[in-house]
Amino acid sequence: xxxxxxxxxxxxxxxxxxxxxxxxxxxxxxxxxxxxxxxxxxxxxxxxxxxxxxxxxxxxxxxxxxxxxxxxxxxxxxxxxxxxxxxxxxxxxxxxxxxxxxxxxxxxxxxxxxxxxxxxxxxxxxxxxxxxxxxxxxxxxxxxxxxxxxxxxxxxxxxxxxxxxxxxxxxxxxxxxxxxxxxxxxxxxxxxxxxxxxxxxxxxxxxxxxxxxxxxxxxxxxxxxxxxxxxxxxxxxxxxxxxxxxxxxxxxxxxxxxxxxxxxxxxxxxxxxxxxxxxxxxxxxxxxxxxxxxxxxxxxxxxxxxxxxxxxxxxxxxxxxxxxxxxxxxxxxxxxxxxxxxxxxxxxxxxxxxxxxxxxxxxxxxxxxxxxxxxxxxxxxxxxxxxxxxxxxxxxxxxxxxxxxxxxxxxxxxxxxxxxxxxxxxxxxxxxxxxxxxxxxxxxxxxxxxxxxxxxxxxxxxxxxxxxxxxxxxxxxxxxxxxxxxxxxxxxxxxxxxxxxxxxxxxxxxxxxxxxxxxxxxxxxxxxxxxxxxxxxxxxxxxxxxxxxxxxxxxxxxxxxxxxxxxxxxxxxxxxx
Numbered sequence: 310x311x312x313x314x315x316x317x318x319x320x321x322x323x324x325x326x327x328x329x330x331x332x333x334x335x336x337x338x339x340x341x342x343x344x345x346x347x348x349x350x351x352x353x354x355x356x357x358x359x360x361x362x363x364x365x366x367x368x369x370x371x372x373x374x375x376x377x378x379x380x381x382x383x384x385x386x387x388x389x390x391x392x393x394x395x396x397x398x399x400x401x402x403x404x405x406x407x408x409x410x411x412x413x414x415x416x417x418x419x420x421x422x423x424x425x426x427x428x429x430x431x432x433x434x435x436x437x438x439x440x441x442x443x444x445x446x447x448x449x450x451x452x453x454x455x456x457x458x459x460x461x462x463x464x465x466x467x468x469x470x471x472x473x474x475x476x477x478x479x480x481x482x483x484x485x486x487x488x489x490x491x492x493x494x495x496x497x498x499x500x501x502x503x504x505x506x507x508x509x510x511x512x513x514x515x516x517x518x519x520x521x522x523x524x525x526x527x528x529x530x531x532x533x534x535x536x537x538x539x540x541x542x543x544x545x546x547x548x549x550x551x552x553x554x555x556x557x558x559x560x561x562x563x564x565x566x567x568x569x570x571x572x573x574x575x576x577x578x579x580x581x582x583x584x585x586x587x588x589x590x591x592x593x594x595x596x597x598x599x600x601x602x603x604x605x606x607x608x609x610x611x612x613x614x615x616x617x618x619x620x621x622x623x624x625x626x627x628x629x630x631x632x633x634x635x636x637x638x639x640x641x642x643x644x645x646x647x648x649x650x651x652x653x654x655x656x657x658x659x660x661x662x663x664x665x666x667x668x669x670x671x672x673x674x675x676x677x678x679x680x681x682x683x684x685x686x687x688x689x690x691x692x693x694x695x696x697x698x699x700x701x702x703x704x705x706x707x708x709x710x711x712x713x714x715x716x717x718x719x720x721x722x723x724x725x726x727x728x729x730x731x732x733x734x735x736x737x738x739x740x741x742x743x744x745x746x747x748x749x750x751x752x753x754x755x756x757x758x759x760x761x762x763x764x765x766x767x768x769x770x771x772x773x774x775x776x777x778x779x780x781x782x783x784x785x786x787x788x789x790x791x792x793x794x795x796x797x798x799x800x801x802x803x804x805x806x807x808x809x810x811x812x813x814x815x816x817x818x819x820x821x822x823x824x825x826x827x828x829x830x831x832x833x834x835x836x837x838x839x840x841x842x843x844x845x846x847x848x849x850x851x852x853x854x855x856x857x858x859x860x861x862x863x864x865x866x867x868x869x870x871x872x873x874x875x876x877x878x879x880x881x882x883x884x885x886x
Contacts, residue, residue, distance in 0.1 A: 332687060332791055334743075334759025336704055336719040339384035341732060341753040342367075350378070350748035351573045354414040354485075355740035359383045362390075362464060363736075363748050364412040364422055372396055376409045377422060379464045384746055384756040390464040399442060400432035403449060409458070410569050415485035420460035421507055423480035423493050425565065427453050428471065455480050455495070459507045470507060474499060477520060479565055481572060486529050494524035494537060500606065504532075513606035522596065525572055528626045533605045536612075538634055540597035540620015572622060574678025576693040576700035576733030576750045582646065583695075599624060599634055601656060612656030619648075627682055627837055628796050630655045630814045633662075633711050635677050635690070641666055647677040649690065651711040662711055668694030669703050669716040677705070678735050678749075683742045683759070684837035685794040686710050689717070691747045693733030700733045702755070704747070710794065719755065742838045763839035764789040768832040771846045777823055780847050784816045784832045787843075793836040802844070804828035825851040 342348070348367035355361045360381050367375045369392070377391035395404040407426040414420035427449050435445035455472040457480070480495040492502045498518035501510045515524065517539055529535040567586065570577035597615025602608060615621065619638040626632040631653055638648040649662040668675035675694035682688035690705040706717040732753035739745035742761030748754045769783035784797050799813045805826035811818045822828055828847040833840050 332760075332793075333706060333708065333717070334745075334757050336717065336747075336755050336757050338719070339754050339756040340380075340387055341751050343751060345369075345752045348752055349575070349577065349735060349750040350752055350754070351409070351569070352411050352413075352736045353738050353746050353748040353754075354412060354420065355738040355744065355746050356414055356417055357740050358744045360417060361738070361740070361746045362412065362414050362420060362460070363387065363746075363754070364409045365748070365752070366408070367752055370394075374405075374407075376407070377412065377458075377460070377464070377467065378752075380746075380754070383744065384754045387752065387754060390460075391458070391467045400436065400445070400449075403427040403432055403446065404429075406450065406453065407456075408566060408569070410480050411483050411573075412458075412460075413483050413485040413491070414460065415488045417463045418461050419485065419488040419506060420464070421483055421485065421491050421493075421503075422458040422460065422467075423483045423495075424456055424458075425453055425479050426456045426469070451476060454478075455499070457483075457493070457507060472501075472510070476561065479569075481523060481525050481569070482527050484527050484529050486532055490532050492527060492529060492535065494527055496520075496523040498522070500524060500537075502532075502606070514609070515606075516598070516600040516602075516609035516611075523568075525620065525622055526624045528624045528632075530626060530628065533603060534629060535602050535606070536624050536626055536632065537600045537602075537609070538598075538621030538624040539600070540615055540622075540637075573735045574622065574676050574692060575735040576676075577735070578676050578678070579646075579674065579693055579695055579700050579733070597621060597636075599656065601629075612652075613650070613659050622647075623679055625680060625682060627685060628798065628814065628835075631682075631685055631710070631796065632656060633680060633682065633688070634659075635680060640664075643673050644668070644675070645677075646674055647692070649677065649680070649711065649714065653710070660712070662707075663713040664705070665714065665716060668696070668701075670694075670696070670701070672696040672701060672703075675703050676733075679737045679747075681737055681739055681745070682707075682711065682837060683739060683745075683761070684791075685796055687742075687793070687837075689737060689745075689747075689757070690714065691734035691737045691749075693749070700750070702732055702734055702749070702753075704734070704755075760791075761793075761836065761838055762790040764793070764795055764834050764836045764841050766832050766834035766841040766843035768830065768843035768845035771848070773848045773850060774822070776825065776849050777821060779819050779821050781817055781819050782810075782830060782832075782845065782847075784834065784843075787816070787832070787834045787841075789836050791836070796835040796837070798833040798835075800831045800833070802829040802831050822847065822849050825849045 350363040350365040353363045363378045373394040375389040375392040378387040379390045380387050395401040409424040412422035431449035432445050453476045455474040458467050458469050460467045478497045478499045483493045485491050489506050494500045498515045500513045500515040502513050503510045524537050524539050526538040597620040599613040600609040619636045621634050623635040633651045636648045644667040650659045652659050672694040676692040677690050678692040680690035688707045693700045694703045704717045705714040707714045732750045734747045734749035737747040745757035765788050767786035805824040808820040810820050832843050
């Protein structure tokens with residue numbers, strides 16, 4: 310990959326005056342290493358106001374490489390927490406083929422990194438069997454397989470673990486659902502889940518299998534509800550035949566790394582495209598789809614297809630209704646080399662977002678690498694742009710739920726100097742609506758600072774209604790001090806029987822109760838970060854009978870229990886008629 314001779318100058322983020330735009334936060338460069346021209350952070354996982362972790366690659370010396378970093382000062386410094394040193398002689402040289410692909414942390418003590426590597430015990434064992442090094446090198450490189458690393462003790466302890474698989478399988482994404490539950494996906498049907506922080510893994514039924522199918526990206530709302538985006542550059546990651554010599558294995562490994570760089574984006578993807586790397590999706594409707602599961606992967610429902618033309622590089626859902634995807638659909642070969650699509654009805658319909666036709670600050674082509682929504686309205690996408698011979702930074706913002714996007718300003722800390730193009734970003738993540746990080750080439754990092762206040766849920770007043778009456782639950786009184794669009798989720802907590810809520814994600818859904826009793830409902834209201842809960846009760850009274858209303862009946866009918874309107878005579882057990 311060519312070197313990116315990128316520097317940047319100081320810029321000042323201009324305060325935005327309008328009420329809607331005032332909800333945006335500010336971005337500023339916090340770290341970069343100008344000597345690490347071919348190095349970069351691939352992924353970032355934000356934990357809290359000051360702490361984040363990143364994985365990537367930096368060959369810091371002739372015999373050493375760094376793969377994982379941690380910041381505890383809000384991105385000002387990034388300290389390596391995992392590196393390998395090796396010689397270029399004997400079995401040690403096979404460590405060069407270790408490659409961390411993605412990582413995700415639930416908290417400071419629970420992180421998992423996925424990648425590929427040569428089994429460290431393979432070559433010494435082969436040599437001890439009396440074979441020559443050249444033979445052992447081929448044998449062990451062909452036996453490359455997926456690996457994962459668990460990170461504990463705030464990142465101070467990172468342990469490598471072998472995983473089932475072979476050279477035809479690779480991880481592409483890992484998601485931490487809670488501190489014990491993680492899901493990893495990849496190529497050739499590779500989809501696995503751990504519920505004990507990596508001690509054991511079980512295979513999940515994948516939405517696609519086969520050597521030309523890759524699950525690129527995931528978004529999980531719970532262990533049961535998840536989304537997967539697929540699509541592969543088949544020309545660059547062909548799986549067959551199995552490599553059987555060193556040159557073929559090295560070439561294969563390079564193709565895998567190229568695809569990972571293409572997938573994770575930024576300046577790497579632009580550079581690959583500049584050098585003739587073109588996605589060549591097979592005309593197969595099974596390649597390039599978005600899928601949803603509501604049962605932990607037992608079954609998958611297709612939501613969106615790339616029609617064999619484009620694949621899905623990122624997928625992100627705030628709830629089961631509101632979702633966004635990044636595709637590698639080329640809208641303008643001299644401008645936007647990506648597209649963003651969104652849905653607000655659970656994937657029934659999808660819409661193309663309005664994104665800039667050309668890059669920022671006079672640049673032309675640009676890449677969208679990653680995105681996150683902070684609220685149903687506010688979100689950010691990061692990537693890289695081509696600016697002459699330089700690859701620069703772009704950050705895009707939406708304030709209307711992803712319908713339209715515009716390039717956002719980015720500032721710089723005083724200690725940095727140079728050109729305003731920046732470095733090109735690969736990944737973004739937010740610890741909260743008040744702190745986020747984006748990382749990219751030259752081991753660069755930018756820091757986000759914003760504000761947010763929690764919403765207040767209002768489930769409406771308690772109601773008393775007659776049986777078989779349509780009831781409207783009313784959460785419209787819920788509010789948010791930032792005027793964020795709110796997400797609603799209704800759940801029945803109690804009642805004489807389960808009811809069908811017309812739309813559990815609507816502010817004012819309806820239901821019909823048939824049996825007497827108290828129906829209790831919970832309303833969760835979220836602004837994307839904070840959630841507030843309220844309850845309401847709908848009561849269906851029992852029909853009047855002697856036991857419940859006899860005193861009133863006697864008084865109103867002169868003590869005649871059998872008079873009309875009284876339910877005592879021949880009432881069929883109090884049925885009311």
